[in-house]
Amino acid sequence: MKKILLSLLAFVLLLVIGSFLYFQLSDCGISPYGCGDFSTKKEYTTQKIMVGSGPEDMATDTSLGFKRIIVSCSERRKNVEKTSGFYGINPTNNKPFKFSIEPANFEIYPHGIDIVTIDSIPYLYAISHNLKEGNWRHFVARFKIKENVLVLDKEQILENTLMSVPNDLDVLEDGSFYASNYVPNMGPNESAKAIIGIKTGSIVHYDGKGNWKIVLEDLCYPNGVYVDKNRKNLFIANGGCQEVIRYEIEDNNLNLGTKATTKKNGVKIPIGDNLLFDNQGMLWTVAHPCPLKFLNHAKDSKNKSPMAVFGIDPNTLKAGNFFQNNGDLISAASTVLRLDNRLYVSQVFDPFVLVIEGVEL
Numbered sequence: 001m002k003k004i005l006l007s008l009l010a011f012v013l014l015l016v017i018g019s020f021l022y023f024q025l026s027d028c029g030i031s032p033y034g035c036g037d038f039s040t041k042k043e044y045t046t047q048k049i050m051v052g053s054g055p056e057d058m059a060t061d062t063s064l065g066f067k068r069i070i071v072s073c074s075e076r077r078k079n080v081e082k083t084s085g086f087y088g089i090n091p092t093n094n095k096p097f098k099f100s101i102e103p104a105n106f107e108i109y110p111h112g113i114d115i116v117t118i119d120s121i122p123y124l125y126a127i128s129h130n131l132k133e134g135n136w137r138h139f140v141a142r143f144k145i146k147e148n149v150l151v152l153d154k155e156q157i158l159e160n161t162l163m164s165v166p167n168d169l170d171v172l173e174d175g176s177f178y179a180s181n182y183v184p185n186m187g188p189n190e191s192a193k194a195i196i197g198i199k200t201g202s203i204v205h206y207d208g209k210g211n212w213k214i215v216l217e218d219l220c221y222p223n224g225v226y227v228d229k230n231r232k233n234l235f236i237a238n239g240g241c242q243e244v245i246r247y248e249i250e251d252n253n254l255n256l257g258t259k260a261t262t263k264k265n266g267v268k269i270p271i272g273d274n275l276l277f278d279n280q281g282m283l284w285t286v287a288h289p290c291p292l293k294f295l296n297h298a299k300d301s302k303n304k305s306p307m308a309v310f311g312i313d314p315n316t317l318k319a320g321n322f323f324q325n326n327g328d329l330i331s332a333a334s335t336v337l338r339l340d341n342r343l344y345v346s347q348v349f350d351p352f353v354l355v356i357e358g359v360e361l
Contacts, residue, residue, distance in 0.1 A: 028241035029197025035290035038306035063122035072110035112168035175208030194221035224275030237272035307333035
């Protein structure tokens, strides 16, 4: 018994020392045990807009001549009835509605989305994760936006083994896109490995003509991707490394020598999620700073998961924390969309989008 206890003690000490050295020497990784205070410091005017469960991503649609928000919803908690769909929000009154899908029997569980106009036709692109008989299928579906109906383009259901577990995508006007593989597979330990700094994520590029390639590897839990079409820059929320990084795009290839990071300005963005630009030229993301609390919230909505909203200057990569909350207003926030002086914040699990007014922008 004594030998067993000594061996167990030695193992625990080795684990503690190894973890300590890892976090000291690695340039990435987030301690799953530490979590600071993310309480909101002042009073804000807020409103909950009820939509479907798991409103993970949002995009701005102008196909009807005015701005409205499209939200991708999918129930992500285990042992809960699976529901999914797309909701719309009219920012003039913040009233939600649900889009119809044609054909109605098309099975989609949307995650990251993007909207683009190609040859004068507005399209919604959506990542989906479909699980059948223990096997995962990951694909991107394209829909024509026709008022409050999304019509599936059956010729544009896109999938490839290089798009292993996509989180977010950004589509260009030629139908090409970049997508982030935040983990290499749906194994139960992959997210945990990424959180402690093991670099298994990647960025995949689809050229719109049937060709796929990995353009960037060795990333640590990459979530959001966004292409600045004017500057020809690709932005990536490299979550496990607590940064947003930028590369120049040259002939559909990334110039790896042009890498720049928000870390150079001394700001950490832990597990940044989706990326969006606003009409003022600011880049936005929302972070998951407390991994264990996130996992507990995934099990039960009563367990709160803190969040922090960051605005980033795309030129200097200076980042600022514009809003934070310990989870009592919204937990596990995933996307922030700015319209005028309001922030619309969506989340991974619970069925509402939070509107925040009064943030100093």
